[in-house]
Amino acid sequence: MTKTVTTFIFMVSSLIVFGQNIDGAFSQKKMKKDLKIFKEIRLKANSGLYKYRTEQQIDSIYNWAENKILESSTYLDFYNIICQLTDFEGSLHNETTLPEKYFRKLKEENYGYFPYPIKWIEGKWVINYQTEKIPLGSEILEINGVPVSQVIPNLYKYYTTDGQNITGKKVGIRKYFSEYYRLHYGQIEEFNVIYKTRDSEIKKNIILKSVSYSNYYKNFEGRYSKPYDQTYYIDLKENEKYTYKKLDNSTGILTINTFSMGNENTTEHKNYVTFLDSIFTKIKTENLKNLIVDVRINSGGTDPNDVITYSYLTSRDFQESKQAWISFSKIPLLKYFDISVPSFLRPLGVGKFNRHFQNRFPIKKNEKYFIGKKESEMEVRKPNKNTFTGEIYLLTSPEVASAGSLFASMVAGNKNTTVIGEETMGGYYGHNGHTSFGYVLPKSKIITDFSIDNIEQDVPKKSNQLYGRGIIPDHIVSQNYDDFLNQKDTQMKFTLELIDNEK
Structure with missing residues (x-):
């Protein structure tokens, strides 16, 4: 095989792999094309578009999306825009799904995920896992310099609920927190966590190394609350x-x-x-x-x-x-x-x-x-x-x-x-x-259900x-x-x- 042919095959293979990575480049031209079709789908097929939002509010968020595209460059950027639009409508049956090839790549990632499940208790997000790294039930105050009071709302877009309901989003976050965090903030090597225990007002700091996608979900299966809440997550007989x-x-x-x-x-x-x-x-x-x-x-x-x-x-x-x-x-x-x-x-x-x-x-x-x-x-x-x-x-x-x-x-x-x-x-x-x-958006292949x-x-x-x-x-x-x-x-x-x- 000649060097020229070998180089060509390598370049093509690299493009295929790169194109399946959600952090890879995705052109604004393709984003604009899919956004236009996405809006047309909602206007013509989705009876819930104006159930909880006025026409002016819907127009406003699409203006936001158009402007957001102008500062976007990756496939993940565009996916997050579509998730925000989907969630804004207010229907728990709305869903935005990555194509299988992208989702498969996420599942294969060997780092970038927050290691422990969390749970909403008495108005606080606490560690729901027994580990020597950080005490069970510790309140998370800040992750990588961002207060948890800002982190959590940034993840709401991934778990749709009816109307302006917020409590239901916490159901998704208590299971998928690490995956949602990765989708919004990217693939991160480690997490600088500020926390405090229940019996103290002293803020403590710890560096947690990220884990793989699969290891996070293994930790979720080993969550502390499992004996109490396992029926929420199993296929019922x-x-x-x-x-x-x-x-x-x-x-x-x-x-x-x-x-x-x-x-x-x-x-x-x-x-x-x-x-x-x-x-x-x-x-x-x-x-x-x-x-x-x-x-x-x-x-x-x-x-x-x-x-x-x-x-x-x-x-x-x-x-x-x-x-x-x-x-x-x-x-x-x-x-x-x-x-x-x-x-x-x-x-x-x-x-x-x-x-x-x-x-x-x-x-x-x-x-x-x-x-x-x-x-x-x-x-x-x-x-x-x-x-x-x-x-x-x-x-x-x-x-x-x-x-x-x-x-x-x-x-x-x-x-x-x-x-x-x-x-x-x-x-x-x-x-x-x-x-x-x-429906499937033609350029990104993102699937939108409602x-x-x-x-x-x-x-x-x-x-x-x-x-x-x-x-x-x-x-x-x-x-x-x-x-x-x-x-x-x-x-x-x-x-x-x-x-x-x-x-």
């Missing part, structure tokens, strides 16, 4: 998805960890319906006065599990949605759609999908296409004959989202419900959900429930520091004490 326990002659606990139990045609769904009927028949027969409904790790699932459950907890006729609409009658910008079919063949097969949307959303008003009255989401449902009429104590957390938050919102709207815990990630009054669309159904939930207006926020508890209770160290459930303890005090 059927017998872990829901449970019921009678505490005493007046109180029971119904725990619903997910609504991912299939639809009406699945055996798992039918088993769940049988479970509900059995326990609520028993609750009624035993004349229980109090029911704790724990949905703290319920991030959603499939219809109609949420509304069937609610039928056992309400005395009113109800609907899953007051209304729902999308912003098109035919799938727009088909050539960028995230499917494996070649773009020139897509128009040939899209007809049946367009007819599906036209049948499902037949009512056009002001360029919006509203769901038909005969769809299951609009069905007026009756309370179950064994519905619980006593006092409901609903336990919520920032993990609650999608179908989980829709269900929790309806329960929270009951007059006989007391909500305890933390604000949910999912909105009280509505969300964008049901049908997910994905749900197209703009949903107004069937919930009453309440003075403590704010538009653009999650379900706000009547009693805001988070795990406290002592219970973190002892791996105890602060919220359940508070609830049981509340019930005892009200007897």
Whole structure:
């Protein structure tokens, strides 16, 4: 092989590898092209674009993005711009995803990651790992000269939530903190950390060497809080998805960890319906006065599990949605759609999908296409004959989202419900959900996903429930520091004490 040919192959190979690195160069021309297409996708396909933001606010952030491109030079710069735009809209079903080749490179990185998981406790970010380097539970004050009060908001863009909700972002940060930090601040050799322990006001300094991507996640798997919170992070078996326990002659606990139990045609769904009927028949027969409904790790699932459950907890006729609409009658910008079919063949097969949307959303008003009255989401449902009429104590957390938050919102709207815990990630009054669309930006190959159904939930207006926020508890209770160290459930303890005090 000649030297010239060898040099050429090496140059081509280097360009391929370099092009797969998120820190590599990416031209402003390509950024501008993809930004224009990204905005067009949102305007034509995303019904949630103006759900929580005015047209002026959306125009303003796109002006920011255009100006930001002028000072950007890398692929990561552009990815962060798209993440910021995605998050600004305010939908927990929005997602910005790196192409597989870039994500694979991240997973192979052998340095650059903060070594330890952290957790939000009593308004502070603390070390959630036992190590000799830095004491468990130490409060992080500063990393590489930047106060943690600035670091954390810079990472919000990577974990979307409904409306202006912030609590839900802490769910993402407690698991993905190190990865998010790397995406925002770059690949760093070491971290200069200022911290203090709980029993001292003296600020201490330590230099922590960075670890690999995989070693950070190994440390996360070994986090101190795992015995307390491991159900948040595992694939639940059927017998872990829901449970019921009678505490005493007046109180029971119904725990619903997910609504991912299939639809009406699945055996798992039918088993769940049988479970509900059995326990609520028993609750009624035993004349229980109090029911704790724990949905703290319920991030959603499939219809109609949420509304069937609610039928056992309400005395009113109800609907899953007051209304729902999308912003098109035919799938727009088909050539960028995230499917494996070649773009020139897509128009040939899209007809049946367009007819599906036209049948499902037949009512056009002001360029919006509203769901038909005969769809299951609009069905007026009756309370179950064994519905619980006593006092409901609903336990919520920032993990609650999608179908989980829709269900929790309806329960929270009951007059006989007391909500305890933390604000949910999912909105009280509505969300964008049901049908997910994905598009691929042509130059960067960044994938953007969002749900197209703009949903107004069937919930009453309440003075403590704010538009653009999650379900706000009547009693805001988070795990406290002592219970973190002892791996105890602060919220359940508070609830049981509340019930005892009200007897």
